[in-house]
Amino acid sequence: MNCDNRMNTLYAWFDGELGPAEAAEMERHIQTCPRCREELALWEEVRITLRDEAAVINAPPGLATSVMEQISRGKKPRVLMFPMAWRRGIAVAAATILIACGSIAAVMQTDLLNKTHLAGNDKNPTFEPANNGHEVTVPLPDNNDPAQGTGSPGETGNEEPDTEPDTDFPKDEPGTDGNKDNDHSEQDNATKDNNAAETDATMVALLNTDKERVIHSTLVRIKVAETVVAQDRLSSITSKYTVQQGQRDSIVAVNGSREVFELLTNQDEAEPLMKELGVLGQVTAMDGSDKDISGQYNQQVERYQSLRAQLMDASETEEKQAIEAEMNSIVRNLEAWEKDIVTHKIVVWLEK
Incomplete structure (x- = not known):
């Protein structure tokens, strides 16, 4: 063999x-x-x-307090009913987020705790349905929105006061401020539509199961005379390429010492970079490995699709929060795999 x-x-x-x-x-x-x-x-x-x-990572002091502060951050509404069931829901959500993210630092990097879920908790305009079936912007306090035009008074100036309640909102005439507000509203809606389209396109690509996904890596073992000199030359070589350095280890074995470097680079730069590593010393081994993760990736996509269907049928708040937390965790895993398949991991052993 x-x-x-x-x-x-x-x-x-x-x-x-x-x-x-x-x-x-x-x-x-x-x-x-x-x-x-x-x-x-x-x-x-x-x-x-x-x-x-490997070091055991313990939860930092005050973790639970910090998570609860992130959840409850923001100005509270004027009237808020807060039953015990909702408090239990928040506690379960905090625990679920921590388990999914793994550490408090990861929790802070996510957007799970930064969303405003209470109506009236921000200063964006809300919409109130009118009798004629159209939406009319009703600013909340402190919005400082310009008042809409109300039209010009009649020419005679002797109009009788209207005793009937207004059931129709004033229509915007050409040239009034109302049209300006409508223009801004249309621009905002167009921006939101574009952002939603970009997000949808990203998710479509992320959930594509027809794509072959392979992670490439190579182990390069080099016999060197002086480890320090070889490390300096390695730094000089990697500076000419788009290289991100990963883990680094020093291993002392029975048959000698070894410095281990992990280099992450683009697929098109991997081959010329590895050719230059020969100047560091005698290359004793250059073993490539290709790992096909298409099966694992597709299983995660199927799990995500199943959770999305469960979310549509879920009625309890706690259940929805648990499902959303698992879906977000799967998305992060898929994004990490997508980055791995476009990079080449080179593990360099400088052996003496």
């Missing part, structure tokens, strides 16, 4: 992604192949080292 052709299978077996038949075949090969056993022992060492160095 050719180990160079089987390296991707070794990684998949190490991650537990192979089926029973393929896994059994790989295990038999590992028992007879020293090179694969050495590679497997190396990855076991990396996994144990990363696990031992």
Whole structure:
């Protein structure tokens, strides 16, 4: 069996992604192949080292208070009925948001706690239905909206007071301020429609299950004489490309030390970047790996569609909040995967 052709299978077996038949075949090969056993022992060492160095992240003090303040932030309305059921709903929503986001910092980055849900809690105009079936803007206090034109008085100046209640709102004549207000309203509506269309287009692309999604990564092992000099040269090389540096680790093993660098770059820049890494020392291995996540991605999309249908049928506030929190979590996962498939992860080992 050719180990160079089987390296991707070794990684998949190490991650537990192979089926029973393929896994059994790989295990038999590992028992007879020293090179694969050495590679497997190396990855076991990396996994144990990363696990031992992982720190337990505890919830910061005052977490619950901070979350509740974010929820209740904003001016309260003049009259507000707040039954116990609604308080329990907020508590459940806060817990759900924390579980979905994972930390208080992630909660602050989301827009789940920044939306105004109480009528009259902001200063935007509200709409009151008129008798003629049209919408008329009724500004709330402190709006400072200009008054609409009421037309010009009659020429005689002897009009009798109208004793009948006004059932029709004044119509805007050409050239009055009312038309200006209507123009602004039409522009605002057009802006909202454009924003909604952009959001819909983004979601359509995000929920597309016909697209093949593959994450590309490459492990480059380089034998260097001086680690510090090699690190400086690596920084000089990456500065010429669009590179985002990820995790960095230092590993001391029985057979020597190792500096690990994770580089994230565009697909079209990955190949020329890896070619330049040869100046750092002797390249002992350059193993590429392609992981197809289309199946996992499509499962998440199906779950999102199912939750959206459940949200339409949900009647309880607590149930709706729990469904929306899970939907938002799925969207964040899909967005992260979409970023991963357009980048190439290069893991550089500087070994001495």
